[in-house]
Amino acid sequence: MISNGGMNMDLRKMATAVRILSVDMIERAKSGHPGLPLGMADVVTVLWSRFLKFDASNPTWFDRDRFILSGGHGSAMLYALLYLCGVAEASLDELKRFRQLGSRTAGHPERTLMPGVDYSTGPLGQGIAGAVGMALAERMMNARYGDRLVNHKTYVLCGDGDLMEGLSEEAVSLAGHWRLNRLIVLWDDNKITIDGSTSVATSVDMKKRFEANGWLVLNCDGHDYDSIESALTVAQDSDRPVLIDCKTIIGFGAPTKQGTPKVHGSPLGAEETTGLRKALGWEREAFDIPDDILETWRAVGTCGAQEREAWENRVARDGDKDLFLRDLDGRLPEGLSERLAEYKKELIADREAVATRKASQGVLRVLTGIMPNLIGGAADLAAACFTDTPDSVPVTKENYGGNYINYGIREHAMAGIMNGLAAHGGFIPYGGTFLSFVDYLKPAMRLGALMKLREIFILTHDSVGVGEDGPTHQPVEQLSGLRATPNLLVFRPADSVETAESYEVALSARETPSAMVLSRQSLPVLRTDASENLTARGGYVLWEPQTPRQATIIATGSEVSLAVAAARLLEDQQIAAAVVSMPCVELFERQPIAYRDAVLGTVPRVIVEAAATWGWDRFLGETGAILGIDSFGASGKGDEVMDYFGFTAENVADLVLQFIK
Secondary structure, eight states: OOOOTTOOOOHHHHHHHHHHHHHHHHHHHTOOOOHHHHHHHHHHHHHHHHTOOOOTTSTTOTTSOEEEESSGGGHHHHHHHHHHHTOTTSOHHHHHTTTOTTOSSOSSOOTTTSTTOOSOOOSTTHHHHHHHHHHHHHHHHHHHHOTTTOOOOEEEEEEHHHHHSHHHHHHHHHHHHHTOTTEEEEEEEOOEETTEEGGGTOOOOHHHHHHHTTOEEEEEETTOHHHHHHHHHHHHTOSSOEEEEEEOOTTTTOTTTTTSGGGTSSOOOHHHHHHHHHHHTOOSOTTOOOHHHHHHHHHHHHTTHHHHHHHHHHHHHOTTHHHHHHHHHTOOOTTHHHHHHHHHHHHHHHOOOEEHHHHHHHHHHHHHHHOTTEEEEESSOHHHHOOOOTTOOBOOSSOTTOSEEEOOSOHHHHHHHHHHHHHHSSOEEEEEEEGGGGGGTHHHHHHHHHTTOOOEEEEEOOSGGGOTTOGGGOOSSHHHHHHTSTTOEEEOOSSHHHHHHHHHHHHHOTTOOEEEEOOSSEEOOOOSOOSSOGGGGSOEEEEOOSSOOSEEEEEOTTHHHHHHHHHHHHHHTTOOEEEEEOSOHHHHHTSOHHHHHHHHOSSOEEEEOSSOOTTGGGGTOSSEEEEOOOSOOOOSOHHHHHHHTTOSHHHHHHHHHTTOO
């Protein structure tokens, strides 16, 4: 519990200010969700004024408590809290621009827009998973640097909808398994969703569910300040994660709509708002907060300043200061590029044909040896995705000092927890599963891209080349979907050298998540020189004929070696075909037009990728063809399935010949 400086705070008036300010924002915008702010204002008032370690003058300082609004539709409440506490960016003008184009007060909280928003939320359940990742990160950083530098809690406010989402079960079970005792979930238990009472869709005893997962479950009346404070006080010293069941009335105070779905997702309207003000004893105009209430809230916003300053002094004197600050800043270790350059030379010298999933493990072996803040993991697929290394030490409730997370068969939670690890600060997470399962990750991957988080998704078994596992495990459409996601780098390396280069680029992309799309089958080393990271250009000429080119073959991943074989067949027929390897479409499209034109040439183009053809037409030019797969795959030996779909050197060469006059 934090000190309130001896102030005699009127919690009821403070909570009313949160309620009214939230409604004023929604009414002005004629858009928003008043139900949650009205229902949970009492709970957050007690939390922020009596418990939350927070300094409004520096709302992003590292050792603050984290507050995640998993029910992001209630964003007006969070913005109201930030304004009342005195966060400069949450000005009254910004509150009046709620949900308007270009404002910091977006419809759902966005971490990159507003200091004090610790996590971008909206898709239900994602905030809970992110909070688990943040709470895990706190324990892991604490294991490395101790209470002196890392000692904070993670609070997450969620609703019935968050807990219905399957993602929440995956995340909740891991939090209990890891005994994350610095994690406190405030459940807005109002038993109302958009379609009516929760009873129409669920009969789950939520408290027993959390208890079964190893959580401490507490109860409070969400409109009784003593009850709320009592539950939060007990939660502070728990030896396991805590769920506080806050019994609330959705839309509390709205005279005709409280307790009904009508107050969830639409403005109250003028008449109902007038009735609300009367019921709450608030007679002031919109956005007009009495000076005494605002001063009380502003004092709350400064309560954490002393703790922040003491922490900054401890950091300045600490023997681990340099390493700690490097981790917080996300800087890569010195000598990383040189070590990777040496490793690429070794790969070229050895010329060992390996699957790029295995090549990935080789790069990770180098990285984990020099990057303690690189945190790995897999959804029960380390043996297939090769995500572990000799330096991998499992993270457990007995040892938070490890660097490898066993997520179990929980792809949804893995991606969400990775987001939390990255958003917390101090770590760069990576996690692996099969590319065919990427839809289990996509909601969280999308949020990671929106939040500009540096993280790496290792996605193996990348094509119909998987073989006997058949169409259910042969991804054909997934590459297109990943490439369509803004701010996501998708790498499909052709060999072990491109794999190493892909990791180097991904680690350097401080505000972009990356996906490594890797093969199951072995691929030859194609590169003969690695003095320049050509993957950083997205696409480059791997094979240039001795005579002026007559065609360009563009390929990715395992199909690049196929394209080279086809070019050699054409060379035997006096046809000059260049081969372009394009490991990252997004990076290639960022290159200057002159470079792209030089790489692709003006001759006919044949594009080769064992995946859906969608999106490749923009590189086709005036003449050419795309060899891809616009159907599901087939079960059989990998090489036979590839042959069946036409992925042979002979077929690629024949395609080229169709366009050579």
